Amino acid sequence: MGNEIFVKPASTTSAAAGASIRISRLEKRFGPVFAVDGVNLDIAAGEFIALLGPSGSGKTTILMSVAGFEFPTSGTIQVDSEDLTYVPSNRRNLGMVFQNYTLFPHMTILDNVAFPLKMRGLPKAERHARAEAALATVRLGGYGSRRPNELSGGQQQRVALARAIVYQPRVLLMDEPLSALDKNLREDMQLEIKRLHAELGITVIFVTHDQSEALTMADRIAVLKDGKIQQIGPARELYERPANLFTAGFVGEMNFVDVTVESVGDLVSVRLPWGETWQLPPTAAVDAATVGEAAVMAVRPERLRLGTGAAGQVVKVTLSDIVYAGAAMLLIGRLPDGTELRARIPGASQLDALAPGDVATFTVPGEAILLYRGTRR
Numbered sequence: 001m002g003n004e005i006f007v008k009p010a011s012t013t014s015a016a017a018g019a020s021i022r023i024s025r026l027e028k029r030f031g032p033v034f035a036v037d038g039v040n041l042d043i044a045a046g047e048f049i050a051l052l053g054p055s056g057s058g059k060t061t062i063l064m065s066v067a068g069f070e071f072p073t074s075g076t077i078q079v080d081s082e083d084l085t086y087v088p089s090n091r092r093n094l095g096m097v098f099q100n101y102t103l104f105p106h107m108t109i110l111d112n113v114a115f116p117l118k119m120r121g122l123p124k125a126e127r128h129a130r131a132e133a134a135l136a137t138v139r140l141g142g143y144g145s146r147r148p149n150e151l152s153g154g155q156q157q158r159v160a161l162a163r164a165i166v167y168q169p170r171v172l173l174m175d176e177p178l179s180a181l182d183k184n185l186r187e188d189m190q191l192e193i194k195r196l197h198a199e200l201g202i203t204v205i206f207v208t209h210d211q212s213e214a215l216t217m218a219d220r221i222a223v224l225k226d227g228k229i230q231q232i233g234p235a236r237e238l239y240e241r242p243a244n245l246f247t248a249g250f251v252g253e254m255n256f257v258d259v260t261v262e263s264v265g266d267l268v269s270v271r272l273p274w275g276e277t278w279q280l281p282p283t284a285a286v287d288a289a290t291v292g293e294a295a296v297m298a299v300r301p302e303r304l305r306l307g308t309g310a311a312g313q314v315v316k317v318t319l320s321d322i323v324y325a326g327a328a329m330l331l332i333g334r335l336p337d338g339t340e341l342r343a344r345i346p347g348a349s350q351l352d353a354l355a356p357g358d359v360a361t362f363t364v365p366g367e368a369i370l371l372y373r374g375t376r377r
């Protein structure tokens with residue numbers, strides 16, 4: 001391949017501009033399976049995007065298509081306005097980190113990191129200087145002479161990261177890079193990758209099935225199901241106003257109650273399974289509530305208020321579990337029809353009197369309620 005990618009200065013710590021990426025009408029079929037089914041995604045230069053979805057939703061296939069390890073059935077992939085859809089992966093100059101960060105066990109850490117530069121024909125002195133700089137960027141300066149088996153899992157993953165950025169790619173693609181690490185290490189690495197992103201100004205596509213990881217790390221999140229994007233937006237938007245029932249259930253913790261829509265006007269009137277009718281503000285109806293049809297009412301556990309002090313709808317819940325959960329108490333119980341309800345209530349003292357079997361009264365503020373078409377049954 002050409003040498004044009006090496007004209008930039010060797011420092012890996014200077015802010016290198018990331019590339020913009022445009023994925024248009026991307027489709028990938030494996031026999032009868034639509035792994036990716038009409039995905040459109042515009043990623044700004046320097047943006048950190050997470051692809052979030054359950055196993056089999058098409059995340060890896062999208063990433064592999066951007067990387068050039070898979071060619072789509074149809075659609076296009078542009079990087080900085082250049083159509084790369086059918087350009088081989090080794091001509092794309094994109095960095096990649098996978099879940100299984102396979103380092104070469106017989107090579108030193110420095111040679112592992114320098115390997116992509118060797119493949120590109122750089123002289124040894126420059127390779128080593130760049131590899132040292134990349135190791136310093138992931139805070140592993142001084143580890144170059146060790147072998148992979150002398151490093152912890154987290155350190156090995158940082159080496160894989162250094163190897164992916166050593167040739168200053170415009171884009172860093174990561175496929176569940178932290179899922180093999182334990183929780184504390186994973187959280188440290190999440191911050192480390194965010195720091196690296198800010199420092200390098202590189203565009204990142206980060207694949208994960210872990211919604212909290214996506215919420216923590218990404219500027220924007222694309223939620224995927226069955227090869228289709230369900231919603232794209234910043235964490236807060238996804239969390240506060242999920243666009244459909246799938247996203248509402250996949251991102252964060254949510255209570256659901258099946259209801260029937262009775263009327264739609266200045267207020268939306270819904271009948272609950274235990275026969276009561278509630279009047280909801282029209283903002284509650286997220287995706288079309290049609291009169292006479294089944295709908296699902298959703299509310300976050302932390303939006304419920306204990307007692308009847310606040311404005312909103314009142315429900316009686318028979319408690320089954322009262323769990324001390326640090327910053328808040330988790331109360332689990334059943335609504336009059338048996339539907340489970342979870343509430344997270346800050347401040348433990350007011351809950352001291354409650355015990356399993358008690359009936360507790362909660363207030364559900366109208367603005368906390370979201371209404372979706374469909375059913376959970």
Ligand SMILES: Nc1ncnc2c1ncn2[C@@H]1O[C@H](COP(=O)(O)OP(=O)(O)O)[C@@H](O)[C@H]1O
Pocket residue numbers: 030033034035036053054055056057058059060061062
């Ligand atoms: N090489 C392949 N051959 C056949 N089916 C595949 C292949 N790769 C992926 N699939 C199928 O495509 C769908 C999406 O897979 P994938 O992109 O790996 O999802 P994810 O990364 O979200 O778990 C799945 O149904 C998977 O079984």
Ligand SMILES: [Mg+2]
Pocket residue numbers: 059060061
């Ligand atoms: Mg995958």
